[in-house]
Amino acid sequence: MNIYKLSVAVASVLSLAACQTTSEAKAVESVAQQTNHISQAVYQVEFVAAANFDTKAEELSQTFQSYCNGEVELAQLKTDWHAAMTAWMALQGQERGPSKALEQSWNVQFWPDKKNTTGRKMQALTSSTQPWSPSDIAEQSVTVQGLGAIEWMLYDEQSSLANSKQVCQTGYAISQNLANNAHSISAAWNSNPWVGLDQKAWDSEYIALLTNQLDYSMKKLSRPMAKIGQPRPYFAESWRSRSSMSNLLNNVKAMEALYLADGKGMDARLRQRGKVVLADSIQNQFSLIKDTWPTDSSLFDLLQTKDGYRTVMSQYNKLEQLQYFIHEEVAIELGVVIGFNATDGD
Known part of the structure; x- marks a missing residue:
């Protein structure tokens, strides 16, 4: 496998610490609200779906780091991307629920992409010599933030993921940003948004x-x-x-x-x-x-x-x-x- 390891060992340590912090926060925050409201069973389905997407996005981010470190093959990275995409399907297209969850939809997935905006933006992003962090990615166009951007890196013939440590680190930053947004969605579903409805x-x-x-x-x-x-x-x-x-x-x-x-x-x-x-x-x-x-x-x-x-x-x-x-x-x-x-x- 033609992959470069991350050039700075400290980056890996910091990233691992960040993952541990995220996991600890998830353990505290991912608790479904218990009510006797008529919506409770539907809310519970949504809560589980959001928590599952949170988990799969976090696993994808961790696998991306392992891939950049030369520890796993591309096939595993693709498998985990598909798992995150599958988990997202349970929440995709919904226009009802917590506003803080719904407002993340475009950040998680940009579609429809009528003019191949994802392809053009991703080529520009990965051609840059700037070292991208998750916070940097969060400030960019939604076309380079989510699942579609990662799909481009994994499957598009224009992607140089397998041959560039810079591009791999960029992909890892995108996956971390996705995991952050998935966590925000999961946290937003900790409360039932429908308890006030008759x-x-x-x-x-x-x-x-x-x-x-x-x-x-x-x-x-x-x-x-x-x-x-x-x-x-x-x-x-x-x-x-x-x-x-x-x-x-x-x-x-x-x-x-x-x-x-x-x-x-x-x-x-x-x-x-x-x-x-x-x-x-x-x-x-x-x-x-x-x-x-x-x-x-x-x-x-x-x-x-x-x-x-x-x-x-x-x-x-x-x-x-x-x-x-x-x-x-x-x-x-x-x-x-x-x-x-x-x-x-x-």
Whole structure:
């Protein structure tokens, strides 16, 4: 492996100390608020998801340091990046929750990237001779701060990660900044943001939480699909690593976990109201989507052929049906009026 070790031994010592401090802080701060509020089960799902993302981002940062020190192979670094990305899928696209968590979304992931801004900014960043620290990275464009920036370093042919100690240190700084932001998200979920809502307000908030995330996931298909016969595969979320479809499957699994909320979520509420057929239809739709999801091809590759495009369209239609159930039928049943959200009109 053609990797240079970090040139200053003290840097490693300081970085290790910083990791230990972060771990100690996490142990103190990551405690879910316990309430008897109707939102508690959903809040608990979110708390666990945020804590998991915090853990995976921290592990990615530690692996990046080990990689720069020549202690692990690139394959391990890629594995840990995918683990962090998978954990992020549980929180991605949400427009409801603690403001301090939501405001980190762009810092964690810049998408859609319509003009390859990430590629251009990352080439400029890694061409610089400046030694970048996590605080320096936090002051830069969001395009070089998060998961997409690290994906570029791991998978783009323009990346010189494997041949430059300077670039490797830059990647480590990006991963540390990501870990810091993930910790902020996790800490923000230590309190239940919904404890002041009554049943009607909570129903509205809960449906919005699900539909916002579902709408965002559907955009991850519709943007690269674009017009029939004129797809834009480079608009796919993780086209460099060819992992867009696996990301979306994890979105679906995360939404199902929110919907069920350990037997105390929307599914249970519908069944308590006697809407068993609707509840079964939604549960069956989740199962259908998961069972038929293509796992052996990337979205980038699928969009290169007519058959692949039809496969993607079929999955999109299944998500659209799920959207109808939640956005329309559940909302009507609970008397909730759904307005425009952040993804409408894009």
